Amino acid sequence: MATRGARVAGKKAFITGGAGGLGSAMARRLAEEGAKVTLADIDLDGAKAVAAGIDAAWGAGTAFALPLDVTHEDQWTYALEEADAAMGGISVLVHNAGISRGGNIEQLSFEDWKLVMSVNVDSVFLGTKHALKYLRQNQPGSIINISSIAGLIAAHNSPAYNASKAGVWLLSKGIALHCAKQGLDVRSNSIHPTFIDTPILDPIRQMFGKDEADAKLGRQIPLGHIGQPDDIANAVLYLASDESKFMTGAELKLDGGISAM
Template sequence: MMRLKSKRVVVTGGSSGIGRAVCELFAREGAELVIGDIDDVGGAQTMASIDRDGGKASFRKTDISNEDDVRLLVEFAEGELGGIDIVMNNAAAFVFGKVEDVTRADWDKVMGVNVIGSANVVRFALPHLKKSNAGAVVNMASVSSFVAAPAFVPYNASKGALLQLTRSLAMDLAADGIRVNCVCPGAIYTPATEKHFEFTGQDRGEFFEQEANESFLKRFGTPEEVAFAALFLASDEASFITGAHLVVDGGATV
């Protein structure tokens, strides 16, 4: 349907998992992409996949917790795309633990990427979004934004803050015609799932069976299923939706 035809999109965290699926889908739907990620090897793989499908994407190695990196990413996007219509904040730090085990460095990392980094991407992209006639921001939040999990204090707190950041930005940027929404995935199988599994120390079979059985559909979701939700919120089909969160969890939080 080419729902993002000629749209100029910045995607953070596009080197693997959900981020890669978002980049591939957006490119197939006609978007021109600039991808920012700390993983330049994965970034090259994402670009190669898009190129094979005839899409257009550029990559810049970026740590979004570094303000200068974010500024340079946006400047790079302006040079490559000539402007920015959509920001897709997907980059995330996965830091788990109980409050007594979490260090200041842990807090700085998880909040620096998941909240402050995402806010700074919007901040630096804002002059370009204001010039667009279809400005949109999509943040990748989580069901962890509103459902607590054992020993998930830093991650839960950061994703809760990202959900509220989404609502606050939606209010403040509406006057500029910029919509801001977020996607809240549940159990989606990605490389981050492996990190979660390693953290729990559970038996592998038990862990994956337990996670899958928490949803009505009794399975993990796929990155592509999350990407379609992000596509909807980024597209003009969601032109009267802002400040919303779209849950993609197979019914687990119902």
């Protein structure tokens, strides 16, 4: 068995979208550095598979999997209660679940607009609202919201995604100020990735082929290439750890330099 780190030893993390490319990378990275993790996802079988791999690496009882549709308040209350019981508390909340729907402002349906807002923004509201009672009991705590560089820089054909991720960005700041005002040692920050090598790129890869699609996306990034899931997982690790104890209401731009242009 590999040597386990201790940067987040004793932390107990609840991660939405835990079965996906980013969520699974976050869970593995946090577990590698000593945390217990709960992977919550609408894809329960996928979450269970990731949790089983983590337990195989670091021992039974390191990872747990729970069903969660992040748009349903009752599922949030159930999942958080179960995770609290399984891990013996919750001290890190990672809002990672998210979707996108294409179409410009004239093409996008109102149904798709509402769905993107519900999954991307309502979930952060619901998760934070119901998780704070557990974070209070397990201070210091950290809320980590996965926004996007698309929440800071607009495009002509992504109104729902742009608006939803901008909402996550500013909501993160409001949560940070609320926690500080309450005297809680609970921080809230957002992460803003650009294109990352996960299945979310599958539509464009199917259109152009993987190599051409990745090159096309890479040309939009000053560093010249797309990012890897571990680039985001390492940022989550930093924000989950006490290394970032003086950082709240802030945003980490992991965009290869796009926002500098």
